[in-house]
Amino acid sequence: MKDPSNPTVYFNGDYVTKESVSISPDDRGFLFGDGVYEVVRSYGGRIFGLDAHLQRMHNGLCALQIRGIDAAAFGEVCEQLLARNDLSQEDALVYMQVTRGVAPPPRRHAFPNVPTRPTSYAVPFPFQSKGDVTKGVKVITAPDIRWARCDIKSVNLLANCLANQRAQEAGATEAILVRDGVALEATASCFFGVFRGVVRTAPKSNYILPSITRQVTLDLCREAGITAVEAPIFLDEVASADELFLAGTTLEIMPIVEVDGRMVGDGRPGPVQQRLYDLFVQRTRP
Ligand SMILES: Cc1ncc(COP(=O)(O)O)c(C=O)c1O
Numbered sequence: 001m002k003d004p005s006n007p008t009v010y011f012n013g014d015y016v017t018k019e020s021v022s023i024s025p026d027d028r029g030f031l032f033g034d035g036v037y038e039v040v041r042s043y044g045g046r047i048f049g050l051d052a053h054l055q056r057m058h059n060g061l062c063a064l065q066i067r068g069i070d071a072a073a074f075g076e077v078c079e080q081l082l083a084r085n086d087l088s089q090e091d092a093l094v095y096m097q098v099t100r101g102v103a104p105p106p107r108r109h110a111f112p113n114v115p116t117r118p119t120s121y122a123v124p125f126p127f128q129s130k131g132d133v134t135k136g137v138k139v140i141t142a143p144d145i146r147w148a149r150c151d152i153k154s155v156n157l158l159a160n161c162l163a164n165q166r167a168q169e170a171g172a173t174e175a176i177l178v179r180d181g182v183a184l185e186a187t188a189s190c191f192f193g194v195f196r197g198v199v200r201t202a203p204k205s206n207y208i209l210p211s212i213t214r215q216v217t218l219d220l221c222r223e224a225g226i227t228a229v230e231a232p233i234f235l236d237e238v239a240s241a242d243e244l245f246l247a248g249t250t251l252e253i254m255p256i257v258e259v260d261g262r263m264v265g266d267g268r269p270g271p272v273q274q275r276l277y278d279l280f281v282q283r284t285r286p
Contacts, residue, residue: 033156
């Protein structure tokens, strides 16, 4: 990458240097967290799951009634950003953000009376996998204090930030968010357990993000003949799991070896996660 501190970014239709971007203090993303984002990962320049990510962005924009943005057009934006930043052969992430745009004062919670132009921004980063998949990661559990539309990939991530901070302070990688006794997902990844050989993850609902990696993992289970169910994992079952793992664009399929200081199984990655990870690598790498 030419200049990691000042990459070429996409801003409202143009490719410009990051330093040249300025966003209004009246932007509703700044004022209210009124917007959505997406993250895609490219392996050797090939973006994995692009269409699914852009469909989710489209769904989020519709849910928030943010109009005038074609989520599908971000596909070309991602390709351009990788090319313009010499990342076409590299592993990278591209973050895309769309907010409702700049609302003229006076400040009000309701949508502006006049149509606003959404603010759109995208930026790439060179990226290597975090964590060591051969060793696994530690997690904590934390109360899920998020709102009731976790299915929208909103830029308003404060509850996720607070729980993730708690995880970092505890020397852990992630926090598993627990609502009404159910371990739903983590702050930036989804949560799987293996119970008596059956893979389980929370069913889709308004309380979890419809994660792209979650769906890929379920598909891989089916293809590999591993029984998988979409059913709640109760917090009081977690200690009895054969295996636990996280799944997400940045963590891929990452074993959990410790929860709240207690070892999972023998404290090492398990065979089901390892098999799924191997299949995931085959599917994602060019
Ligand atoms: C709350 C939450 N759950 C799950 C995920 C994983 O989603 P995906 O597989 O689409 O990256 C993310 C990713 O950012 C997330 O923020």
